[in-house]
Amino acid sequence: MALSGKTAVVTGAAMGIGQAITEKLLHNGAKVVLLDVNESAAKTLVENLSKQYGQDRTLFLSCNVESEEQLKAAFEKTVDTFGGIDILCNNAGILNENEWEKSVSINLLGVIRGTYVALQHMNKLSGGRGGVVVNTASMAGLGPLITCPVYTATKHGVVGFTRAMAGASAASGYGIRFNVICPSFVQTEFLSDPNSKMGQFSHLADVIEQMISKAGTLNVSDVAESVLEMVTDETKNGEALMIFSKGKHYVTFPSM
Numbered sequence: 001m002a003l004s005g006k007t008a009v010v011t012g013a014a015m016g017i018g019q020a021i022t023e024k025l026l027h028n029g030a031k032v033v034l035l036d037v038n039e040s041a042a043k044t045l046v047e048n049l050s051k052q053y054g055q056d057r058t059l060f061l062s063c064n065v066e067s068e069e070q071l072k073a074a075f076e077k078t079v080d081t082f083g084g085i086d087i088l089c090n091n092a093g094i095l096n097e098n099e100w101e102k103s104v105s106i107n108l109l110g111v112i113r114g115t116y117v118a119l120q121h122m123n124k125l126s127g128g129r130g131g132v133v134v135n136t137a138s139m140a141g142l143g144p145l146i147t148c149p150v151y152t153a154t155k156h157g158v159v160g161f162t163r164a165m166a167g168a169s170a171a172s173g174y175g176i177r178f179n180v181i182c183p184s185f186v187q188t189e190f191l192s193d194p195n196s197k198m199g200q201f202s203h204l205a206d207v208i209e210q211m212i213s214k215a216g217t218l219n220v221s222d223v224a225e226s227v228l229e230m231v232t233d234e235t236k237n238g239e240a241l242m243i244f245s246k247g248k249h250y251v252t253f254p255s256m
């Protein structure tokens with residue numbers, strides 16, 4: 001899929017991995033609508049991106065992925081402004097085992113909400129142009145992160161939801177591909193002060209420190225490059241791409 005003339009929506013776009021995905025898509029020719037709750041960071045970013053790529057290539061919309069109403073309004077505004085949606089990156093996520101219900105609401109339900117609202121505009125069966133959805137899960141979507149059981153559960157959920165949607169879309173003729181990225185530890189704000197985010201499992205914090213020092217960390221640009229691969233490679237549907245400091249590979253799952 002060539003990105004020139006295509007419109008992408010990225011959630012959690014103001015910082016970290018979402019910012020890098022946004023810049024990668026812009027660099028490759030797409031228009032990008034940035035959704036985030038952090039208005040000040042997003043506005044500063046969009047100002048800079050507009051100078052670099054032009055005023056008509058980006059749009060920031062304040063949107064909390066916990067709100068279906070806000071997501072609906074954001075996607076409608078996107079279609080009104082750019083004429084349609086071709087790419088959705090459900091990326092917004094938090095790590096907070098203290099507020100575990102909020103973690104489920106953002107990390108898993110936010111992906112489902114975003115996808116279902118976007119489908120109304122992207123699905124070829126309802127007049128959309130088709131396209132691709134790339135969700136941000138984690139290595140914790142493939143195996144257990146023992147200090148963060150709820151984070152682990154949400155990311156396993158994102159992997160399962162993505163793969164099932166890929167099959168449903170292919171079988172139904174939606175014209176939309178669904179893929180998921182599973183990065184290891186990535187150098188962003190997200191990794192700052194991890195011990196405070198582990199709730200009743202903070203006594204296991206050493207385990208994470210050891211994992212991070214053994215595994216190393218990824219740059220956001222490595223992750224964004226993998227998202228670009230899953231967006232542009234039209235052979236990829238229902239794929240989970242594991243990304244770690246020494247490389248990346250597509251995950252093999254048991255067949256059903």
Ligand SMILES: NC(=O)C1=CN([C@@H]2O[C@H](COP(=O)(O)OP(=O)(O)OC[C@H]3O[C@@H](n4cnc5c(N)ncnc54)[C@H](O)[C@@H]3O)[C@@H](O)[C@H]2O)C=CC1
Pocket residue numbers: 011012013014015016017018035036037038063064065066091092093094106136137138139182183184185186187188189190191
């Ligand atoms: N940093 C890491 O080590 C890894 C992160 N991930 C995942 O990558 C995604 C992005 O993480 P980072 O960029 O590292 O985090 P980050 O904390 O740097 O950025 C997250 C962005 O999401 C936004 N956000 C948070 N809640 C939101 C909501 N309810 N609605 C809309 N926007 C919201 C924040 O304002 C922020 O701009 C998350 O889903 C995370 O689980 C996956 C693997 C590793």
Ligand SMILES: CC/C=C\C[C@H](O)/C=C/C=C\C=C\C=C\C(=O)[C@@H](O)C/C=C\CCC(=O)O
Pocket residue numbers: 095137138139140145183184185186191194208211214215216242244245
């Ligand atoms: C406190 C940070 C919380 C979450 C960040 C992230 O979302 C969670 C990551 C969870 C687990 C990461 C494990 C990473 C392991 C490694 O990078 C290496 O040990 C390589 C592992 C596997 C290589 C894959 C292979 O060769 O098949």
